[in-house]
Amino acid sequence: MTTIDWQKEVDSRKSDLMEDLKTLIRIDSVKDMENATEEFPVGKGPAMALHKALEFGERDGFVTKNIENMAGHIEYGEGDETFGILGHVDVVPVGDGWNTDPFEPTIIDGKLYARGSSDDKGPMMAAYYALKIIKELELPVSKKVRFIIGTDEESGWACMDRYMANETMPDFGFSPDAMFPIINGEKGIASYTLEFNNDASEGDVTLNTFTAGIASNMVPGDATVEMTTGLNTDEMKAALESYVAENGVRADFTANGETVTIKLYGKQCHAQTPTDGVNAATHLANFLSAYKFDGQGQAYIQATAKFLHADPQGNLTGVAHKDDIMGELTSSANIFRYTKEGDKTISINIRYPKGTDSAKIAEQMQAVIVDAKVIVEAGVKEPHYTSKEDPMVKTFLETYEKYTGLEGFEQTIGGGTYGRLFERGCAFGALFPGRENVMHQANEYMVEEDIYRAAVIYADSIYQLIK
Structure with a gap:
């Protein structure tokens, strides 16, 4: 059996990943209900970011689908089971206190500054490139993979309500929208x-x-x-x-x-x-x-x-x-x-x-x-927990340990991620331990190298779960 050097595969695509990420970040995708229309239910910005993400998928030869400019998916492979990855392209409002243009990605001292760099465009694109690598290597898979993209994660999740009204959710999966080593518990x-x-x-x-x-x-x-x-x-x-x-x-x-x-x-x-x-x-x-x-x-x-x-x-x-x-x-x-x-x-x-x-x-x-x-208020989310003994959770933790040398352990957060939408679901990355959490804050950033590190971990673990 051939051993895949996931680090090498990510390294060879670093510039492409960063260029795609910067393109996505430049789209102001703050929810805009004042200018919402039937065509753009949560505003034009989130819809344009969704279009761009799906455009990446089409360019790379995936099957894509747009659900009424509210959500969409990128599909790969075939199988009786479907593995899901759930990210989002909407971002929270900018607020005051920025030292750079929040929608012009800027790298300073190895940190990518921009609204959405760490929540969730950076992690989402790391996970997308992980799947892209698996496809480009033409690796055999036994499951369908569906990469779902939302436009209203930050306030209300109307995008996922619309998606689930039109599509069947994957059997299990994760959201790259929190922190490592894993989030397998989420508060209501x-x-x-x-x-x-x-x-x-x-x-x-x-x-x-x-x-x-x-x-x-x-x-x-x-x-x-x-x-x-x-x-x-x-x-x-x-x-x-x-x-x-x-x-x-x-x-x-x-x-x-x-x-x-x-x-x-x-x-x-x-x-x-x-x-x-x-x-x-x-x-x-x-x-x-x-x-x-x-x-x-x-x-x-x-x-x-x-x-x-x-x-x-x-x-x-x-x-x-x-x-x-x-x-x-x-x-x-x-x-x-x-x-x-x-x-x-x-x-x-x-x-x-x-x-x-x-x-x-x-x-x-x-x-x-x-x-x-x-x-x-409408939109209550009940507490969600996936056991640390679940095979998916075990795979994620073992892969995390393999590439970081750090101990993997279960965690519960107060944040709500799309991971709770799967019956067997969790959030997995991409904020590494010891890093400052600046999600939702002015001068949001993600360490550039962490984006690539996350892509390596995602590629290896996703392939283990679908091969």
């Missing part, structure tokens, strides 16, 4: 909207607007409030300066007559690990909680400060829960929309292990936050 994911009532009573300060957050799965990196007050604004500014100094955040303060505007800056991060960031919105509310607002503003500010600030496990809202295998629940308030005459809402993203459920969490929260109505 649910978002909750708090709707606050109108209250005309007055206070020392009138809350006009309070806004923060750009996505339900991102801790807000900045928050802005506009308010009207007859209080001494110099004293308020001094109090803010003391607060930011004590709490390691920063803020801008502007007073124009009785109108005061404050913008507070924290640190944006992925909601699955809220402690990696600094929630600007809850910090701003915590500072403002020292003042007496008008009735509706008071309820909004106090609820945020009392129940949502500095509480990543949900103890203050009564939803805390822990499972021995899957770990602790996490809670993060990520979208704040308040206008004096309009909506007054907060969206809370919760990642929960087995042993609780979305309805129970809503009941627990409602019992505590009495000034708002708690609504479970």
Whole structure:
């Protein structure tokens, strides 16, 4: 039996892989529902990125299919079983703080900087090239392989709803959209909207607007409030300066007559690990909680400060829960929309292990936050777990160990990957241990060499599972 030098095969295709990846990254594929149409259900950008990925597949001789500009697949081989690979071409909004153009891939000190470089265009293209190598080597396979591409992974998964309504899912598979050595457990994911009532009573300060957050799965990196007050604004500014100094955040303060505007800056991060960031919105509310607002503003500010600030496990809202295998629940308030005459809402993203459920969490929260109505948002994802004894999981871990010399072990995350869509599914790479996790952050990057390392591991392990 011929031994395949997977490292050599990847090395000979490095420049092609990088060129294709850069081409894909240059497409701004942020979900754009404001400009969505029947032709482009989640916006033109994600659809154009899907077209480009499928174009790669057609160029390389695969069978491809586009499902209504929402999802698509690239197929190879034949067999009674189908092995699946699930990636996505959509990316989270850019946000502030970039040092380079987020859609012009730039390599600095061996790091590829761009939105989507690590989540998920870089890992997805590493997995695609792994399959491309297997095809080009004309290796015998006993299973069909279906590489599925989504356009709405970052918010809602409508792409996979559409895909599964039209196509049969593979029997087992993985998503290259997390970290090594493996993710075989994923917490449940649910978002909750708090709707606050109108209250005309007055206070020392009138809350006009309070806004923060750009996505339900991102801790807000900045928050802005506009308010009207007859209080001494110099004293308020001094109090803010003391607060930011004590709490390691920063803020801008502007007073124009009785109108005061404050913008507070924290640190944006992925909601699955809220402690990696600094929630600007809850910090701003915590500072403002020292003042007496008008009735509706008071309820909004106090609820945020009392129940949502500095509480990543949900103890203050009564939803805390822990499972021995899957770990602790996490809670993060990520979208704040308040206008004096309009909506007054907060969206809370919760990642929960087995042993609780979305309805129970809503009941627990409602019992505590009495000034708002708690609504479970659509798109709840239940916890998912594939045993570490599963042959696929074993193959992935053994291959990982072979190329890294590191011990493979099972992990559960709070993030949601497409791996949970397979009955036997997991996420496998491509963030290596010891690397900084900058997914969903400004200046997102992936170490260039890690893209190629991942492609080697993917090629070897995929072939073992389909040969």
